[in-house]
Amino acid sequence: MNLDDLYSAFVVRMMKNENIQSLAGDPVNAYKGSSRPNGYTNPSFTVHSPDLIVEPDTTAANGTIFINAYVDNFKSGNANTELLGDLLKEIKDEFNDRPLEINGYNNFNLAVTNLRGPLYDSSDPDEHFGSVMLNINIVKS
């Protein structure tokens, strides 16, 4: 399958979600792939899959999707867990057991399996991030 169609489906759903809009601003800064563009502002989001397994002799693919939410620290330097927690909850509610609609494909399973955060990367010291892990199963319709 075209991975861009898959990532687009996630990004569009996040951008249309009113709860995410009210927390993160409209338009929602959601990006396909693990990197954000130069000059991004937080809150921001990325969607990527480390590995999508294509089952031999079928049209089925299954794997893991990570949706990351990035939030600026408080001025005191600690993580803004209030906002991060709310964003992770809204992402979970948006996608858990609510399959994607992708033209030509049937997403028969989409389940949140893990919420992680706040996580810290010293190369981006002014922010923390959280990650929503999803299991996805998809077949050609």
Added chain:
Amino acid sequence: MEVDAQLVNAEAVISGMEWLTKAQANQVKEFMEWLMTEMYEHARSAGNYQDVTGALRDSLSINADNVKVYSTAAEARSQLQRNQKPVIRIERDEYTGVLWAGMWYAFLVELKAGFTVITGTVDHFNNLIEGFMMDKLDANKLAYEGIKSYKDSM
């Protein structure tokens, strides 16, 4: 109506069942050790990240008794032999295998940089694990076959 039932040769039957139970438990343990070894090899070879020092690959562990976080490649390498040995945690009838990446930055490589460290391996082996476990349980096998037929019909 009344039914009388009598278990003939009960002790022999029970001791036979104990032997069977032990044999099955050993099979599960052996399978788990084999599975974890295969997953370890897969994770070492399939990780698509650039491992300049080799530390991340060397920090992988399938030893449930040796789950540690390392800050240097030397620390990870000092545990390489122990970490390559599959050690399964057994509590009552629960068998737990561990696939662990020990370098402190492993989560950043997977979650932030977007490479697969261990998640891809878990996904890759998921079908195998499901197939094996559901074959052991007839009740679930129906569900498995149901899913398979559903997939085949798509």
